[in-house]
Amino acid sequence: MRVVERVSTGHSAKNAICVYYKRMTSNTAQKAQQESLGRVFLVGIATERIRKGEARELLDELHGLAQTLGLEAVGEALVPLRETTPSLLVGTGKAQELAQAAEAAGAEAIIFDHPLSPVQQRNWEKLSSKKVYDRAELIIKIFASRALTKEASLQVELAQLQYALPRLAHSYEDLMRQRGGRYGTKGSGEQKLELDRREIERRIHEIKSELEAVRKERSVQRRRRERAGVPRAAIVGYTNAGKSSLLNALTAASVKAEDKLFATLDPTTRRLLFAQGQTLLLTDTVGFIRNLPHGLVEAFRSTLEEASQADLLIHVADAADARVDAHIATTLQVLSEIGAHDIPRILVLNKIDLALPGAVDAFLLRYPGSIAVSAKTGEGLAGLVEAIQERLTSGMKTLTLRIPHADYQVASLVMREGTVLAERHDDESTWLWCRIPGRIEKKLEPYIVGDAGIVSAREQIGKKG
Numbered sequence: 001m002r003v004v005e006r007v008s009t010g011h012s013a014k015n016a017i018c019v020y021y022k023r024m025t026s027n028t029a030q031k032a033q034q035e036s037l038g039r040v041f042l043v044g045i046a047t048e049r050i051r052k053g054e055a056r057e058l059l060d061e062l063h064g065l066a067q068t069l070g071l072e073a074v075g076e077a078l079v080p081l082r083e084t085t086p087s088l089l090v091g092t093g094k095a096q097e098l099a100q101a102a103e104a105a106g107a108e109a110i111i112f113d114h115p116l117s118p119v120q121q122r123n124w125e126k127l128s129s130k131k132v133y134d135r136a137e138l139i140i141k142i143f144a145s146r147a148l149t150k151e152a153s154l155q156v157e158l159a160q161l162q163y164a165l166p167r168l169a170h171s172y173e174d175l176m177r178q179r180g181g182r183y184g185t186k187g188s189g190e191q192k193l194e195l196d197r198r199e200i201e202r203r204i205h206e207i208k209s210e211l212e213a214v215r216k217e218r219s220v221q222r223r224r225r226e227r228a229g230v231p232r233a234a235i236v237g238y239t240n241a242g243k244s245s246l247l248n249a250l251t252a253a254s255v256k257a258e259d260k261l262f263a264t265l266d267p268t269t270r271r272l273l274f275a276q277g278q279t280l281l282l283t284d285t286v287g288f289i290r291n292l293p294h295g296l297v298e299a300f301r302s303t304l305e306e307a308s309q310a311d312l313l314i315h316v317a318d319a320a321d322a323r324v325d326a327h328i329a330t331t332l333q334v335l336s337e338i339g340a341h342d343i344p345r346i347l348v349l350n351k352i353d354l355a356l357p358g359a360v361d362a363f364l365l366r367y368p369g370s371i372a373v374s375a376k377t378g379e380g381l382a383g384l385v386e387a388i389q390e391r392l393t394s395g396m397k398t399l400t401l402r403i404p405h406a407d408y409q410v411a412s413l414v415m416r417e418g419t420v421l422a423e424r425h426d427d428e429s430t431w432l433w434c435r436i437p438g439r440i441e442k443k444l445e446p447y448i449v450g451d452a453g454i455v456s457a458r459e460q461i462g463k464k465g
Contacts, residue, residue: 038072038108039074039108040109040111041076041107042062042063042066042111043079043098043114044058044059044076044079044113045090045113046078054326057323057326058291059113064240065135069141069142074106075104079094086119089116095124108131110130111132113135115134118167121133121167136163140160144156158204158207158208165201165204168196168200230417231281231311231392232280232309232311233272233280233313233392234285234307235282235285236285236313236314236315236316236331237287238317238331241287241317242316243316244284246316250282250384251272268284269282269283270282272388274385274389278415279417282314283307283310288331290330292334307343308338310340311343311392312346312388313340313343314346315331315345315346317347317363318351319354319355320355325366328367344391346388347371348384349372350375351375351376371383389419393418396419396437397438398421399434399436400434400448401432401434401448402430403429403430403432404428405428410443410447411430411432413440414434414440414444417440418436418437421433421434421435
């Protein structure tokens with residue numbers, strides 16, 4: 001059972017935070033990692049909605065989540081369940097059996113791959129005399145151990161508090177009321193639970209205000225990029241598909257990339273330069289996962305906005321994972337939830353150097369137009385860059401421009417954001433036959449040669465090479 005530190009009535013509500021809240025809101029990766037190390041027993045649940053095969057996959061994924069946090073899985077059980085029970089999720093007999101199995105395996109905690117209500121979590125901890133978590137709390141702990149920037153820390157803390165708030169009542173052994181007034185002469189006051197609840201609600205409001213300020217700052221930065229006319233692409237996909245590795249390979253960046261789930265939480269943007277001189281802003285985003293806690297989806301909405309505001313999505317899938325089709329479906333579902341399902345996208349099969357024989361060819365047949373690459377070896381990256389450039393220029397207009405030398409910055413804009421098909425210089429102007437995106441067309445209107453003069457202008461320019 002979780003216990004509460006006694007706080008005298010003279011202390012402020014700020015000091016009346018319970019031990020459970022303190023445990024849930026540790027901001028340093030070191031504390032979260034040290035607290036999480038241990039031996040755990042994993043429990044998967046198969047229901048009518050989640051068939052046994054899918055439940056098995058989710059349980060395997062739970063192993064990966066536990067390993068990411070440094071936990072040692074010493075046992076597991078996959079429980080078929082027809083009906084859930086309000087008290088323990090499973091029947092009393094099965095609960096006793098699972099508790100005994102966890103004890104025999106030497107587990108220090110039990111982790112369920114199914115949401116547990118506050119009552120169920122409390123009852124399980126009483127029954128087993130062990131810490132009991134569900135998938136949501138495990139993912140939140142992983143996020144807490146990997147949040148490095150202020151924004152990510154705030155987002156994680158918000159998710160922690162929203163998860164902890166309904167569980168406050170079950171973190172107390174003694175809910176006796178504090179006395180109001182000096183020396184308790186004025187009778188019973190508020191319950192300590194209410195003081196803690198109020199303090200957590202105050203902190204939630206405070207975090208939301210801070211995050212709103214961060215979102216406004218990010219919005220300002222986004223508008224600046226839009227005014228600059230630089231196209232943007234976001235790398236999205238299931239967690240551990242190799243998104244950060246792909247960003248590093250394409251842009252020579254040094255973003256942290258590990259063979260672990262949720263190695264990257266904060267969006268990272270780098271410039272990708274094409275051979276013709278154009279620039280693309282490429283952003284790495286947080287990975288998706290099945291049954292991601294709703295609170296985390298909401299908390300990381302500002303991070304996911306980078307995907308919803310992009311001109312192009314690069315959807316990365318893991319060639320070495322047998323569940324790649326399910327992971328693609330999960331990513332598409334999350335993209336739909338954040339309003340990014342209509343954005344043009346390229347499906348990229350990464351880690352082909354680790355794929356089984358024939359798996360890559362089968363994937364390319366199932367998903368026509370997808371591209372197979374290896375961020376580790378560099379195979380296929382040149383083709384991916386060409387595909388990105390082609391997709392970004394597919395909606396471009398072909399124009400002939402006559403730009404005075406005094407306005408050469410306009411020519412630089414065209415070379416940076418469009419594709420120059422031919423170029424010629426005379427004493428007064430630079431002539432460009434080019435393809436440009438619609439977002440910069442208005443800026444170029446004063447320099448566009450009319451339709452009647454296009455043919456002769458092209459002849460004047462001549463084609464390169």
